[in-house]
Amino acid sequence: MENNRYVIIFVFILTATVAVLLTFLREATKDQAALNEEIFNKRAILSAIEDKTGKDSGEFTDEEVVQLFEAKFTQKVVNVEGETLEGVSADDIDMAKEKKKPESERRLPVYIYEDGGDKVYVLSVRGNGLWDEIWGNIALAEDLNTVVGAAFDHKGETPGLGAEIKDNPTFANNFKGKQIMDNDGDFVSILVRKGGAEPGNPHQVDGISGATVTANGVTKMLESGLENYMPYLNDLRGEGQQGMLQEQ
Amino acid sequence: MSTTTQEVKQAEKEPLFGKKERRLITDPLNDNNPITVQVLGICSALAVTSLVYPSVVMAVAVVFVTAFSSLATSLLRNYIPKSVRMIVQLVIIATLVTVVELTLKYLNYPVYKQLSVYIGLIITNCIVMGRLEAFSMANKPWRSFLDGIGNGLGYGLILIAVGVVREVFGKGSLFAGSPLEMKIIGNTEAYWINTETSTMFGWYANNNLMVLPAAAMFVIGIIIWIQRSRNTKLVDVS
Amino acid sequence: MEALNIFLKAAFIENMVLAYFLGMCSYLAVSKSVKTAFGLGLAVIFVLGITMPINWLINEYLLSENGLFGTDLTFLRFILFIAVIASMVQLVEMVIEKASPSLYASLGIFLPLITVNCAILGGSLFMVSREYTFGNSVAFGLGGGFGWFLAIIAIAAIREKIRYSNIPPALRGLGMAFILTGLMGIAFMSLMGIDPAALASGAN
Secondary structure: OOOHHHHHHHHHHHHHHHHHHHHHHHHHHHHHHHHHHHHHHHHHHHHHOHHHHOOOHHHOOHHHHHHHHHHHEEEEEEEOOOOEOOOOOHHHOOHHHHHHOOHHHOEEEEEEEEEOOEEEEEEEEEEEOOOOEEEEEEEEOOOOOEEEEEEEEEOOOOOOOOOHHHHOHHHHHOOOOOEOEOOOOOEOOOEEEOOOOOOOOOOEEEOOOOOHHHHHHHHHHHHHHHHHHHHHHHHHHHHHHHHHHHHO | OOHHHHHHHHHHOOOOOOHHHHHHHHHHHOOOOOOOOOOOOOHHHHHOOOOHHHHHHHHHHHHHHHHHHHHHHHHHOOOOOHHHHHHHHHHHHHHHHHHHHHHHHHHOHHHHHHHOHHHHOOOOOHHHHHHHHHOHHHOOHHHHHHHHHHHHHHHHHHHHHHHHHHHHHHHOEEOOOOOOOEEOEEOOOOOOEEOOOOOOOOOOOOOHHHHOHHHHHHHHHHHHHHHHHHOHHHOOOO | OHHHHHHHHHHHHOOOOOOOOOOHHHHHHOOOOHHHHHHHHHHHHHHHHHHHHHHHHHHHHHHOOOOOOOOOOHHHHHHHHHHHHHHHHHHHHHHHHHHOHHHHHHHHHHOHHHOOOHHHHHHHHHHHHHOOOHHHHHHHHHHHHHHHHHHHHHHHHHHHHHOOOOOOHHHOOHHHHHHHHHHHHHHHHHHOOOOHHHHHOOOO
16 A cells, blocks of 8 residues: 555655645736726726716726726825825725724725816725625715715626616616705715605715615714815815815 | 546556547536536536526637637647646646637626626636646647546536526526527516416426525435436445 | 524524525435435434634634734635544444444445535635634534434434335435425425514514
8 A cells, every 4th residue: 555655755746746836826817916006997997987087987998997097086195184295196995995994093084086087086986785885986976975986896796686786777866966965064974765755955875775784884884984085085175165165 | 536537547548549539528518417427617607597698608608718728738838847737737728718708808798797707717617627637638639628628518517407497497488698688587578488377388487596506405415316317337336 | 602602593593405405415315214314314414513712813813814823824724624524524434333343334426525515615614704703613513413413304204204105206305305305495484584683582
């Protein structure tokens, strides 16, 4: 019969060959994979501003995505006090890691899209659905209040139920035109309401039947996520108003 | 389990070429289908089949893994120490699956994201290991390679069939997420049949049940039913 | 307390078989009688309970960026995880062969196939993506195993009963088992979203 030495040598050679082979393959594909991931994330941001670019995020080629971000986007990172952080760009922020930090230490990415004097602010939020994490990008118009678009994604919500936040375009479309602040400029967020939004209420959207937990997750995510951005948005609005006063 | 008897049958045919080789590929498509007859590799069949496109990608990945792991195991079959043969087989499979994962990340990141944990689960797709144990350890490389392709295809066939049923009835589309996307029936103008305006199909609504993973169980159950009524020798007598 | 919640969640709410449909192959093939199902179920609990913490240690101390080698080796995760699982299964196989030859014979090819029971590798991969602590990974392993055990006992009992039912011949056995599992899965969906932590604290 085979002796132990043969077994050990066989396993050792096999493992070594396999490890070398895979390391080589990984090194060869690493850069392109990282680029793919970046483009994937950028497309998620583009899908929140489809109304502004006039195109479905899937219609851009990879090169166009990269070019568009270089030409028309400004990236910023802010903290929960609203201060802009220097030396980092929004691309460097991994929302999954930020979510694990205490709220006061989180860094928040802001993508500002500018096209012909039209400015859109894309904010990122992340929270928990039923099974696992959910996340989304919310695009605000220049008044920093009106939503011009939203896009959501999830890790493992139930297909046909919770997963509809991503799969059913109507859900994200319902956010368009909603407002995150009331007339006094106080933060109210947007509620995903079970049984349908009250007609005319700018702070509510329709829920998804059979996916109450995921819908509540979206509500909570928007509430805490957007609230973190409020100091920054308030500062920005303050500046805007000052600018207007000076012009007058 | 019919795998052991089949192995004996095929061992007798070993020197032949041509027609018998073709049977290695065609048998698993129907009479000896890995999912509906051998009951192997069901987990991933359920999770990824809510849309056709990921099912196709999954099917291609599985054909690749079964084919090349069969080939590699068969080449090494005389050198693999018996006491650790399972670990060796699994290392071969896991390597190929990692290759698939890296390749997919390189070529098509969105699909990689969509299949996520289920790529890893190809390793534990029992078809792969089941065929290595039952066939490749006892057969020559070329035949093992064909057997791997055949079983991978048999698996993929069911996967895609289930995917088509679930996507058409659950979402009213086909190949969503790929360049070939077809929108068949739904409540907006983008679909071929618009249930809002059509007089014939005004009653129709997509069936949400089909999108749930449990629906895959029903669809496979019905596929087995159809297959066994046509092919009565497969009927379970017990 | 958190560990208990994870155990309950893994066993009932996020049942490997009925919510995620993992580990189906042996589940469908060995569920013809309650007796063999019982043996396989126990083996699965044992293998899940033991591989989960081992894989946790491997992931934390060998593969992660702050591990022994100092670089990100997570692309080798599949290979190491499955190697651990395969060794453990071989161990269980030897123990069962010694302790109960009759069970060993009736489990047949499905004993080595525990290795390729998706629930086991799936469990380890879930554990990584959910970032459990060591203690929680043990609870998750045992809970997941227990849930699998319950599911296979349940379907085996149903299958023993419906043997006397009048089912179209072509649907008998396997076809019916698939449909039954689908129905059980839909029944288990009603547990979805229950949070044991919230129940325990009396909230809601």
